[in-house]
Amino acid sequence: MADGSAPAVLRLEGVAKDFGEGEACTRVLHGVELTVRRGEFAALIGPSGSGKSTLLNIMGLLDRPTVGKVFVDDRETGTLDDDELARYRGRTLGFVFQFHHLLPEFTALENVILPMAADKGRLDATMQECGEALLNLVGLGKKLHAKATQLSGGQAQRVAIARSLAMNPRVVLADEPTGNLDTQTSDEVFALLRDVNRRQGVAFVVVTHDSRLAERCDRIVDLVDGRIVSDRPHQALR
């Protein structure tokens, strides 16, 4: 769990986001201020259409805000061009999606290695070792060479978690990572995320509709109609 003195790894200043133009222009985020500190495990909750995914995309540098600034590791990212942004994103942020989105043509190990190879521009033996270590960490040491299509939903999501950690990120952004899993597998995957958070000090922001899982986070950020209406530590932690 992070304390208030831990350094900020992700900071949003007055972030707003518009979609459409002219009369059809719709503002989906309104002046969002948010700071994620190292080692934090935060839940982002809110009803459908509240702007959670848009906010997550902006935090993940997949989308740019219409207004406001996004800092990752104290670096303002608005001045970076698309390729610089892609490289910076790859080096500082990890993603876990609702559907694992593994590349089906590749093995579990290759899926984990790809972000490293994309960053360096080539594959090498050290990446292989690193990938194996990450798959061991998520309990899939025996599935290194299984194709993504040969894995169960839970296993595939574990590989996706290992992939998100490949570049040793400051923050992992998880968009309903258990939304497509049964309750037991959901609990296992969530436990894995928490374990990685505690052992490696990586900050997590998890979007979830599951209040049961949200209650297991250190902090709960509630987004309604594009505004943060509450940002509180979990009750048990107060």
Next chain:
Amino acid sequence: MPFEWFVAIRYLREGRAQTALILGGTTVGVAVLVFLTALISGLQRSLVAQTLSSQAHILVKAPERLARPLPLPAGSAAADRVEKTPDRIRSIEQWQQVLDSISRMPGVTAASPTAAGAAFASRGEASKSVAVRGVDDETYGRVIEIGPKMKAGRFKLDGTSAIIGSVLADELGVGVGDKVRLTTPEGRGDVFLVAGVFDLGNRDVNERWVLVPLRSAQTMLDLPGGATSIDVKVADVFAAERIAQEIERRHGLAADSWMKVNEQLLVALRSQSASSYMIQALVVVAVALGIASVLGVSVIQKSREIGILKATGATTRRIERIFLIEGAIVGAVGSVFGGGLGTGFALAFANLARGPTGEPIFPVDLTPGLFAAASIIAVATGTAAAWFPANRAARLDPAVVIRYG
């Protein structure tokens, strides 16, 4: 291994049906390219070789004499038509120096003097109108390869020996060792011993040509020490016209290249080449469209994966390169398979029909240059065709495709 190559090769390997489809299309395209080019260039080479078997690449002659009307006194009338001067057989002035100069010109491989004129060849009561060509067998043999085309005897001229065409030999009923009399219209003549019979593959030449030693022809045609023409051979047959023009400019003589003499043949060859290029261009376009459409579908199918790659740090350039490399690989592999298939077709076609001498009726030209060109075209086409899908992939918005596919 570079990241882009790793992903591109895997995409091609795993996309079995799609890869087989574009590879099949490229293979067939390259095969058509190789087959058509080999066949057309083989046919053209054979046609040109056949045309030049009895013809010098350039024929240098004395310039045509022009009538020069005398200046008329003022007030007198003159006819408005100037008659052409009747041209008799004339020697090229200073032909030895001209021959020496032409022989040393770049691109010229051989040059030989000829003293040519009309005569009658007779044996017994049979008499035929012929073209007497007095040549130096050594240099003339370098300009027109008669040696390998001898049906009987040898291509060797000395004293009063003569080499005659196969049709003339049949018509006069003579063979090697027989004698024929050659008489010019002016009544000069001599008896010659037939030393050989040639077949240059041209009926008119085989019926009319009688080759005799240069000195004998000079005497018979009343051209003491003269030569009516210089026959020239050049290294590049299609440079003949340019060299002929250079000879005209340097020596003020008339120089006719085979290209000028056979203008209709050249037009036909050019038309044949143009239609072949058109077919090949259409094949290349069809292959390019095939590659572009299949890779385009692949980009649509892989949109989400491309989004994930971008989300995890792959830049737009890396994504673009993955698909360009896929196109290049398809072109390269297709050129290998297509080259083999095209070669197989070409050889099978060449073996399909053969002439009486065993030579293929449809000769094919399979050269390393052809395969190199086909490979370059295939790789360039594959890469160019992949540009549009690659560009589309690179422009995909990861946030959108990850969410909506």
